[in-house]
Amino acid sequence: xxxxxxxxxxxxxxxxxxxxxxxxxxxxxxxxxxxxxxxxxxxxxxxxxxxxxxxxxxxxxxxxxxxxxxxxxxxxxxxxxxxxxxxxxxxxxxxxxxxxxxxxxxxxxxxxxxxxxxxxxxxxxxxxxxxxxxxxxxxxxxxxxxxxxxxxxxxxxxxxxxxxxxxxxxxxxxxxxxxxxxxxxxxxxxxxxxxxxxxxxxxxxxxxxxxxxxxxxxxxxxxxxxxxxxxxxxxxxxxxxxxxxxxxxxxxxxxxxxxxxxxxxxxxxxxxxxxxxxxxxxxxxxxxxxxxxxxxxxxxxxxxxxxxxxxxxxxxxxxxxxxxxxxxxxxxxxxxxxxxxxxxxxxxxxxxxxxxxxxxxxxxxxxxxxxxxxxxxxx
Numbered sequence: 001x002x003x004x005x006x007x008x009x010x011x012x013x014x015x016x017x018x019x020x021x022x023x024x025x026x027x028x029x030x031x032x033x034x035x036x037x038x039x040x041x042x043x044x045x046x047x048x049x050x051x052x053x054x055x056x057x058x059x060x061x062x063x064x065x066x067x068x069x070x071x072x073x074x075x076x077x078x079x080x081x082x083x084x085x086x087x088x089x090x091x092x093x094x095x096x097x098x099x100x101x102x103x104x105x106x107x108x109x110x111x112x113x114x115x116x117x118x119x120x121x122x123x124x125x126x127x128x129x130x131x132x133x134x135x136x137x138x139x140x141x142x143x144x145x146x147x148x149x150x151x152x153x154x155x156x157x158x159x160x161x162x163x164x165x166x167x168x169x170x171x172x173x174x175x176x177x178x179x180x181x182x183x184x185x186x187x188x189x190x191x192x193x194x195x196x197x198x199x200x201x202x203x204x205x206x207x208x209x210x211x212x213x214x215x216x217x218x219x220x221x222x223x224x225x226x227x228x229x230x231x232x233x234x235x236x237x238x239x240x241x242x243x244x245x246x247x248x249x250x251x252x253x254x255x256x257x258x259x260x261x262x263x264x265x266x267x268x269x270x271x272x273x274x275x276x277x278x279x280x281x282x283x284x285x286x287x288x289x290x291x292x293x294x295x296x297x298x299x300x301x302x303x304x305x306x307x308x309x310x311x312x313x314x315x316x317x318x319x320x321x322x323x324x325x326x327x328x329x330x331x332x333x334x335x336x337x338x339x340x341x342x343x344x345x346x347x348x349x350x351x352x353x354x355x356x357x358x359x360x361x362x363x364x365x366x367x368x369x370x371x372x373x374x375x376x377x378x379x
Contacts, residue, residue: 023051023052023210026084027211029048029068030083030084032083033078033079034064034067034071042071044081046081053212054214055229056214056226056230058229060217060258062234063233064234065232070183071091072181074091074097074099075099078093079093090102104181105177105179107168107185115155118154120139124139126171142170142173145204148170161189168185169204178210179212182215185201222243228243231246233254238251249372250372253374261349262302262305264301265283265344266298267279267284267285267298267299267300268299271295274290276301283321285319286371288367288369289372292375299374302372308347308348308350309364310348310356310363310365311362318366320364322363324359325356326339326340326345335354335356336348339364
């Protein structure tokens with residue numbers, strides 16, 4: 001499970017498309033398969049990206065997200081399927097358009113800033129065929145866009161990690177590509193700078209309007225930046241949806257546990273489909289929407305730690321269960337509270353000034369609207 005750095009699931013991270021320019025290309029991936037010997041790293045995935053859209057490929061290490069990105073870039077050949085950019089087929093098992101002819105640029109995890117060249121030289125490296133005056137004007141424009149104009153004459157060794165990342169971004173957009181590919185570009189930065197760079201990168205993408213495909217294992221990056229998230233697991237797509245839907249309506253136990261902190265209680269679907277009967281004493285779980293499984297089948301109720309209410313606050317909840325507070329941890333902006341509910345652990349995030357003590361017996365409440373059912377299949 002990846003615990004979010006900071007997520008506000010009630011606000012949509014997707015930007016209003018009509019408020020930003022669109023200069024990018026469409027990308028269509030169809031039944032893509034990539035094999036290395038007997039190992040199939042990508043097992044037949046399909047998704048499409050609209051011009052100007054920001055889509056994140058999210059998932060744990062080894063799920064195939066970077067391999068897919070490299071195949072779109074032209075750095076890996078597909079074993080089957082095809083990739084289309086701006087209506088042109090650029091990759092099949094039989095034919096590949098060279099990377100330099102795909103209209104894409106890539107920002108890598110390592111910034112690849114040449115230390116012997118100035119910032120301006122690094123950024124303008126791909127403009128050698130352009131008249132010198134035009135190239136200089138284009139570089140100046142992009143350096144201003146990423147806030148590096150005062151550093152144009154500095155060398156790579158004189159830059160901080162965040163400044164080198166801006167150089168890499170400027171170099172990626174200066175040639176005005178149709179698509180920018182990001183392969184975990186912020187993973188080498190410390191937490192504070194990573195958050196700042198997330199904001200700056202998103203603002204840059206809004207301004208430029210280029211189609212962006214972003215690879216990360218960090219769900220905070222995916223949630224805060226994306227129009228849509230494609231969540232991969234073992235070379236297959238587990239769920240593809242806007243960030244809020246991924247978080248609030250996960251399609252499986254894997255999705256629920258990978259994105260955010262999920263509480264899960266298993267049971268049997270009761271008559272009507274909106275209630276689970278459980279083996280926990282005094283615990284049934286009701287949701288606002290019914291389970292997909294038939295009556296009598298096993299299912300799992302999922303609810304987020306921030307949706308748990310305690311004591312008097314639980315009075316209006318459809319789900320109310322007796323609980324014992326086992327541990328209270330102060331984490332600055334909230335309390336991380338561990339509770340025992342009939343022998344099952346439930347985690348809650350409460351206000352930092354909430355009055356709750358270890359050993360206390362209380363009532364735990366969850367609204368039906370905050371409960372979502374997923375299949376009971378094991379991970």
